[in-house]
Structure formats: structure tokens, C-alpha cells
Amino acid sequence: MNRFSLFSIARKILAAAVFPENCVVCGAPGDGGPEGLPLCGRCFGKIQRPAPVNVRCGICGCQLISEKNLCMECRKRNPYAHLKRAYPLFSYQGWGRELLSAWKGGEKRSLSPLLAAILAEAAEEVFPGIPIVPVPPRPGKIREKGWDQVAELSALIEKRFRYPVLRLLRRTGAVQQKQLNREERLSNLKTAFRFCPPKRGSPVPDTALLLDDVITTGATLDACASVLAENGVAAVYGISLFYD
């Protein structure tokens, strides 16, 4: 590490101690937070504890209240034709919304290593040994936001936690989803992803764990799962930070 980077790290630590940022979740005056993150101790604790698998729907992964095994929605209609199961860590309601908008907008990008750590730990626990396959960004996302959140999380998960990551999917130049109605979206989504075989002649894995930042309808994950399944991945699961 050169002198300049040591200096910039020291300056950041000092700035965090002297001018702690307010907590992005609850707005409480910052105490510098753990590791100088823009979080208070209470909110930091909440983010560390996603609900365990046994209190979640076995398909969409939402938290169950009075039901057993499957939520009411998934009992009526399985939202996934190709994906076996999704495990979104947190609900997008309440504090999740505050955290996500601060992080995704790039304003609090310093939260990425913490979010990557929580995802890596959950993946290890719930889907041990299953390689992560990042969902590629929709067209125009990098232009709008300036960065790809999923690519950043995947790179951190791979480098810091030595978790296997395979970049098996690319976006094709399909039309932007926003301009389409529901029917058109679904058929457009099927052609939106292209399979990229593993590098250096490695075999296609039997199982894969798709990673996205937020799951809303689940249609994106399912389209990705269908492309992977067509190319020889026998079982595809999904993990995300939030569900909406």
C-alpha cells in the first residue's frame, strides 16, 4: 500500500470520527457506527439478522406469519416456473426502503461491503457450495445510476469471502421493460438474457444461485433461471437483499 492510499484511509477514519454521518435507516445522530458506516448500532444489529429459513415461504421466501411452509400467494399460484426457491433477506418495507434508496442511489455506496458480507453468510448457510450467478443489469441502469449494484456485490462476495461466482448470463439488447405492458414484459424477458459458458472450458454447474438486489414480481429471476436450465443447470435458486 503506498503512502497516498494510507493517507486517504487515515483521512476517512478521522472524518468519520469527527463528523459521523447520520444513520441512513432511522436518521439517529451517527455515533460513527461500526466501522464508520452510516448506521447506528441498533439498525446495524437489525441488518445482521435476516429471518431464518424455517419461518419463510418455501417458494418465494417471504416471512410467514400464521401460515406453514408456503404463503397464501404461492399456494394460489407458484410465481416461478423455473426457479426452485427464492431467499430474499429482508422486506423492502420500513427500514429496508431507506437503506436501499440510500445505497442504490450511490450516496451511501460505502454500505456495499456490509451488504456483501450478509449475503455471503446467508448463501453459505442456506445454499452451501452453490455458485452465485449475478443477474446482469437492465439496459440503461448503469447510465442512470452510474454503477451496477449486483456486479459490485458479486465482486466483493468473490474477492473478500472467496465464494464461487460464475458470470453465466449477459443481457441482450432487448427493449427496455418500462415501456411494455405485462404480457409484453414476460415475453420480452425470455429473450433478454443470453447464456455465457463458464470460462476455460469449466463444466456447467448442476446448481446455481442467482443474485439480484431486489425481487419484485420474480419475473426477472425466473427468466434467468429458464436460460440457465436450458443450458444444463439442473436446479436454480435465487437470493436477494430485499423483496417487495
Ligand SMILES: [Zn+2]
Ligand atoms: Zn439507525
Ligand SMILES: [Zn+2]
Ligand atoms: Zn410465497
